Amino acid sequence: MINELVKKIKQLDAPIVVGLDPMLDYVPEQIKKAAFDEFGETLKGAGEAIWQYNKGIIDSTYDLIPAVKPQIAMYEQFGVEGLAAFNKTCEYAKSKGLVVIGDIKRGDIGSTSSAYAVGHAGQVQVGSKKYRGFDEDFLTVNPYLGSDGILPFIDVCREENKGLFILVKTSNPSSGEFQDQLVDGKPLYELVAEKVAMWGESHMGEDYSYIGAVVGATYPKMGEILRKIMPKNFILVPGYGAQGGKAEDLAPFFNEDGLGAIINSSRGIICAYKQDQYSKFGEENYADASRQAVLDMKEDLKKAFVK
Numbered sequence: 001m002i003n004e005l006v007k008k009i010k011q012l013d014a015p016i017v018v019g020l021d022p023m024l025d026y027v028p029e030q031i032k033k034a035a036f037d038e039f040g041e042t043l044k045g046a047g048e049a050i051w052q053y054n055k056g057i058i059d060s061t062y063d064l065i066p067a068v069k070p071q072i073a074m075y076e077q078f079g080v081e082g083l084a085a086f087n088k089t090c091e092y093a094k095s096k097g098l099v100v101i102g103d104i105k106r107g108d109i110g111s112t113s114s115a116y117a118v119g120h121a122g123q124v125q126v127g128s129k130k131y132r133g134f135d136e137d138f139l140t141v142n143p144y145l146g147s148d149g150i151l152p153f154i155d156v157c158r159e160e161n162k163g164l165f166i167l168v169k170t171s172n173p174s175s176g177e178f179q180d181q182l183v184d185g186k187p188l189y190e191l192v193a194e195k196v197a198m199w200g201e202s203h204m205g206e207d208y209s210y211i212g213a214v215v216g217a218t219y220p221k222m223g224e225i226l227r228k229i230m231p232k233n234f235i236l237v238p239g240y241g242a243q244g245g246k247a248e249d250l251a252p253f254f255n256e257d258g259l260g261a262i263i264n265s266s267r268g269i270i271c272a273y274k275q276d277q278y279s280k281f282g283e284e285n286y287a288d289a290s291r292q293a294v295l296d297m298k299e300d301l302k303k304a305f306v307k
């Protein structure tokens with residue numbers, strides 16, 4: 001899948017992933033009304049509303065972008081109905097040719113990581129049959145438990161031609177509390193990056209590894225160092241837009257070949273219709289506002305390459 005992702009990024013000239021993080025408050029009234037008329041103000045109604053909202057965004061942007069990243073918490077809050085919406089969203093995005101990055105941020109002791117990996121990237125055995133519970137192309141994982149927690153994910157990804165993005169330096173304000181701590185004079189995030197580079201060698205694509213890293217757009221100086229430590233690993237970069245990351249800060253995340261990073265924007269795209277600059281679209285045309293926001297993001301990212 002990493003080769004397909006790289007190919008699509010090149011073809012579309014868009015190192016962009018749209019984060020499908022649907023809070024119910026973001027869903028336009030007309031979609032909520034239709035869902036609640038059918039299923040009532042229930043978890044099922046909420047699941048239907050977020051699915052229809054996502055479908056609109058996918059339909060209006062799939063020809064411009066290589067990938068989407070549904071964040072599972074936004075779905076889990078509605079219980080199994082939310083998870084059904086997550087699954088439908090992943091399946092529909094794939095049917096439109098999009099690469100799906102399942103933002104599940106899992107990681108546990110080995111046996112439990114194995115079950116997570118099977119559930120989201122592999123196939124579970126049921127008697128004589130095998131089934132895919134969920135079926136994302138990439139997963140985000142948390143490396144806090146060490147190799148035991150990561151290797152089961154890599155094993156499944158190797159069998160399935162899938163990949164990972166491992167948290168290295170996260171975009172949030174308190175990410176330094178643990179991640180920046182010095183260990184033998186080196187920040188912890190650098191040690192994790194060295195491990196990601198090493199793990200990545202065991203599952204290589206053509207030019208890049210299937211094993212990538214997550215580094216926040218909000219820490220460009222660290223991004224520059226991490227880019228060098230992990231030259232063959234793709235970096236998923238969240239934090240652009242709603243969290244304050246600017247296009248001008250993104251250059252260090254890319255390699256000389258103009259590749260190596262994919263920039264996420266969630267609220268900046270899916271809630272575009274709520275922003276002043278896109279208010280002319282109106283709530284009913286939220287999906288057109290999202291399309292315009294993707295086009296504007298694409299233009300804006302060009303600044304990252306202006307030397």
Ligand SMILES: O=C(O)c1cc(=O)[nH]c(=O)n1[C@@H]1O[C@H](COP(=O)(O)O)[C@@H](O)[C@H]1O
Nearest residue numbers: 071140170171214216238242243265266267
């Ligand atoms: O793994 C992630 O995607 C992630 C890592 C990180 O360091 N920071 C971060 O914001 N994210 C996710 O990226 C998305 C950012 O959303 P926006 O701030 O709305 O663009 C959310 O889904 C976050 O959960």
